[in-house]
Amino acid sequence: MPSPISNIRRASAIDELRTLGLFDHIQWLDTIDSTNKHLSRSLKDGSILAPALVVADRQSMGVGRGSHQWWSPEGCLMFSFALPLAIRDSFESTEASLLPLRVGCAMAEAIEQIVAPKPLLKWPNDIYIDDKKVCGVLIEAIPVTKQNSGNVAEFVTVVGIGINCQVDFENAPQPIQSIATSLHLHSRQESGEVTAKENVLLRFFQKWTELKSRDEESPGWLTEEWQSRNFLDQKWVEIKHANGLCRGRCVGVSPNGALRIVDERSTVHEILSGTVQSFGASG
Numbered sequence: 001m002p003s004p005i006s007n008i009r010r011a012s013a014i015d016e017l018r019t020l021g022l023f024d025h026i027q028w029l030d031t032i033d034s035t036n037k038h039l040s041r042s043l044k045d046g047s048i049l050a051p052a053l054v055v056a057d058r059q060s061m062g063v064g065r066g067s068h069q070w071w072s073p074e075g076c077l078m079f080s081f082a083l084p085l086a087i088r089d090s091f092e093s094t095e096a097s098l099l100p101l102r103v104g105c106a107m108a109e110a111i112e113q114i115v116a117p118k119p120l121l122k123w124p125n126d127i128y129i130d131d132k133k134v135c136g137v138l139i140e141a142i143p144v145t146k147q148n149s150g151n152v153a154e155f156v157t158v159v160g161i162g163i164n165c166q167v168d169f170e171n172a173p174q175p176i177q178s179i180a181t182s183l184h185l186h187s188r189q190e191s192g193e194v195t196a197k198e199n200v201l202l203r204f205f206q207k208w209t210e211l212k213s214r215d216e217e218s219p220g221w222l223t224e225e226w227q228s229r230n231f232l233d234q235k236w237v238e239i240k241h242a243n244g245l246c247r248g249r250c251v252g253v254s255p256n257g258a259l260r261i262v263d264e265r266s267t268v269h270e271i272l273s274g275t276v277q278s279f280g281a282s283g
């Protein structure tokens with residue numbers, strides 16, 4: 001079992017995060033129901049303003065995508081951050097639709113140097129290592145009422161990330177034991193230092209800060225990078241979306257982040273939002 005992170009390590013990680021200048025507010029809690037829920041509540045009641053980051057060592061009711069829960073043991077790094085993104089009218093802008101891919105790429109690149117084999121991305125933003133899930137991302141648009149905006153609701157984006165850093169699956173529920181993995185099981189180094197939660201958190205936000213200059217230097221890098229990590233590439237997939245089910249072969253993502261599927265009649269479908277119900281072998 002991983003030992004709880006000491007106050008000294010926590011404080012030093014928070015100091016380093018502060019130097020990146022990304023957040024006005026940083027909180028590292030021992031335990032909470034869910035960092036996404038806590039941050040959303042605090043943004044709504046105005047006790048926390050974006051940009052903000054909340055990390056927790058334990059969650060009693062971790063939330064996953066759809067109706068899933070997120071198993072939240074000590075060795076899992078769990079955090080949520082609020083972005084003052086101009087996502088006002090739902091998740092329809094390209095910036096919004098690319099956000100899941102951006103988060104996934106940033107984390108995959110952040111952990112790439114500490115694990116093998118290469119971390120892959122399962123649309124929209126799960127991270128897989130060696131065919132097992134190591135990281136999940138939950139992105140929510142939270143309506144917040146700003147005092148000086150005539151009580152008109154604006155949206156703040158909350159990005160919640162759970163990544164198994166040093167998780168012992170011995171006591172995990174059975175389905176999790178068979179589908180999940182943890183960074184320390186793939187570490188390139190003997191020492192547990194590189195897969196420690198605070199190290200992974202810092203690596204993620206260092207990578208995140210680099211992305212702005214990448215956008216300027218090579219527009220289009222994101223879909224290219226994402227494609228090179230596409231876990232579903234050429235696999236037969238079944239995607240549940242707002243209008244039903246789409247079945248076919250996955251051939252990548254579009255510039256706006258939509259998953260591209262070619263069905264049995266060779267028709268190309270672009271799915272902007274949905275859930276991968278099942279996937280099979282490449283073919």
Ligand code: BTN
Nearest residue numbers: 034036062063064065136160162
């Ligand atoms: C998924 O794969 O279903 C998404 C999982 C997201 C889990 C993280 S853990 C930190 C944050 N707080 C939550 O309650 N959920 C997200």
